[in-house]
Amino acid sequence: MQAMVMIDKLVVCGVGLIGGSFALALRRAGLVRRIVGLGRSPASLARAVALGVIDKAAAGWADALDGADFVLLATPVGQMDAVMAAMAPHLAPRTVVTDAGSTKRDVIEAIYRHLPDHLPYVVPAHPIAGAECSGVEASFAGLYDGRKVVVTPLPENEPEAVLRVREAWEACGALMHEMPPQEHDRVFAAVSHLPHLLAFGLVHDLAGRSNAEQLFGYAASGFRDFTRIAGSHPEMWRDICIANRQALLGELDQYLAELAQLRALLLSGDGDRLEQLFGEARRARNAWAEQFSTAANAVPTPE
Amino acid sequence: MQAMVMIDKLVVCGVGLIGGSFALALRRAGLVRRIVGLGRSPASLARAVALGVIDKAAAGWADALDGADFVLLATPVGQMDAVMAAMAPHLAPRTVVTDAGSTKRDVIEAIYRHLPDHLPYVVPAHPIAGAECSGVEASFAGLYDGRKVVVTPLPENEPEAVLRVREAWEACGALMHEMPPQEHDRVFAAVSHLPHLLAFGLVHDLAGRSNAEQLFGYAASGFRDFTRIAGSHPEMWRDICIANRQALLGELDQYLAELAQLRALLLSGDGDRLEQLFGEARRARNAWAEQFSTAANAVPTPE
Structure with a gap:
């Protein structure tokens, strides 16, 4: 070089x-x-x-x-x-x-x-x-x-x-x-912007409850990790969400369809398909996490 | 004692x-x-x-x-x-x-x-x-x-x-x-079972895309933490979701209402209210995380 x-x-x-x-x-x-x-x-x-x-x-x-x-x-x-x-x-x-x-x-x-x-x-x-x-x-x-x-x-x-x-x-x-910019914005809507929106939304939802203190009192390490990105900078994320809202709305709607599917499985008590879906998610997540953690970019995130 | x-x-x-x-x-x-x-x-x-x-x-x-x-x-x-x-x-x-x-x-x-x-x-x-x-x-x-x-x-x-x-x-x-059992099941539906469902759902959603490999290739530490619980045991979580589906459906529906609100803010491009909502979430999350990390139960979660 x-x-x-x-x-x-x-x-x-x-x-x-x-x-x-x-x-x-x-x-x-x-x-x-x-x-x-x-x-x-x-x-x-x-x-x-x-x-x-x-x-x-x-x-x-x-x-x-x-x-x-x-x-x-x-x-x-x-x-x-x-x-x-x-x-x-x-x-x-x-x-x-x-x-x-x-x-x-x-x-x-x-x-x-x-x-x-x-x-x-x-x-x-x-x-x-x-x-x-x-x-x-x-x-x-x-x-x-x-x-x-x-x-x-x-x-x-x-x-x-x-x-x-x-x-x-x-x-x-x-x-x-x-990468072309359009592709960039679609990719990051899916793997970054949507997760941030979902995490902000969950914490906002729970924080507004009358028993918020009790709820947070029993939240554990799974909740900590899931909501870590809800500690991100509000103005920065407002700007990102507004700037990329077209792609983000597309991702949100796909996710809402996924949640509708999960909701239907819960309603009908379809344990077999729930387990299958969870298993597919687990395999995909663990395969990714393994690659990610062995990659050089697995720098620990500060709490 | x-x-x-x-x-x-x-x-x-x-x-x-x-x-x-x-x-x-x-x-x-x-x-x-x-x-x-x-x-x-x-x-x-x-x-x-x-x-x-x-x-x-x-x-x-x-x-x-x-x-x-x-x-x-x-x-x-x-x-x-x-x-x-x-x-x-x-x-x-x-x-x-x-x-x-x-x-x-x-x-x-x-x-x-x-x-x-x-x-x-x-x-x-x-x-x-x-x-x-x-x-x-x-x-x-x-x-x-x-x-x-x-x-x-x-x-x-x-x-x-x-x-x-x-x-x-x-x-x-x-x-x-x-705690009374009903209360237990409502609290954990909110702070544990719902987040697991959401994380499984997101990974399942993305893993099913034609460009899944590209998406996961650009997922970073925020995604890693958000989806960590999607690495959980499928059968265990099938059982939990089915056993507690009444409370979980209630939590899911409240969360869907939150997402509908976020969707409306995105659609209308209402940056002020988005920022306000993100700010409230961030404050609640950080206040909780501070207590959590100083509490004795902040044992690091293995990847």
Whole structure:
């Protein structure tokens, strides 16, 4: 592998778990000279400086993009539109821009809307890394070790720009994959967005009961694991659900059909078919879990 | 606390994770002289002997109950009926019998049906301990350390018998709770049986897709935790779902109403209310998880 080109000035917009860990991982790799941060919360940026995640908070986009050669947009996807609109006037033609949004079609729409003159150098991507903990305090250099990053390049992308984005993530320890954005959004609606919705829904359902305290008092480790993703960041997940609601509604409806089937089996007391269905699920889940736990990406999730 | 009465001969029917761990925990406590096992699989009983979990496999109920002073029924709840029918003719009047069934109303119905002359000494109970791994190979003495055990005594129970059951579980390291059986079954339908059904359903749904391999290929740690309980024992969960289907259907219907609400919010693109709902869920989940993880019962779940 060719040595990666050094990043002279990295701009991270949204210095939370995802953006902060990207900065720390590139520092660990020794591949970045200066890192400036942008974000909504001055207090959070000050903590990012204090923690050594970024060198300084930029005064604004003009300041941030002055001399920048690489930009990571790591805000909740609902902010991408405003962020791109704000950065557009100050963006140099050959500054590489990428994002870490969990949805891709909406981010790409925002790119075409706000950065039409920069399409060769704006490369959409999505790191698959858990985000139950949020904020710069939770960031760490090893977050992306062995994790997948999906790049969904634009037809207009310069190969050189795609390569720089891939190399930056690889330097963070990630394994690179490529996929069309529509496919990306359908896949993650199924294996990520829907489970989050279901977990939020169950906890919300139980928390609203008059005997909620009793219920939670008897919940055990199975419940803990099942609902772990309900501890995720509400704004981030609001944005994901809204941005990807078309695919998510499709997944939800398929799942509702599955639940209707389970409901019918319960109603008729059909133990044989329930056991068969549970057995099929168990085999599929255990086969997957075995592969997953032996894969490099089985980094333990913090509680 | 008074010293617990020694168990001279313990009978474990169903020597899997639950029954085997009970045997090992009582051995650890030095409170049992002999342990005999019964079960459907001679091979599994032979392994239980080889592993030192039980001293020997009984030839049948007559042999097992001869001189027995304590019996734990740790089979899937669907077998309780047949098990009690088989043991009834051989059961001495003052042998203490308890069970480890995850549902209580059906087990109690079986007790009244098959052991009407033994009601003073048959004490229903339910240890709240994870069972993603099953089989005697997974059993260990520390399974119940700090875990809750819910006793649902019969009105006919002798206080002495209830006390012996409580003491045996306490000797295993468990924390004792008491609850009416109907309440027990409603609580666990909500916090245990429904989540299992939902997790089995999601994995079954995805595993049946034409692109299942791709979907599982991008599933990450959030999916792993959400579906961990879909690795549970199909027969055990068939029995639980059938035995407790009345309460479970009630919980499923409440959850379907929650999903209908979420679906409407997605359809209308109501990000504000989605975020509010996610935020409420997150707060409730994190408050619970904090208590849970500081409680003694936060024993790590094996993958």
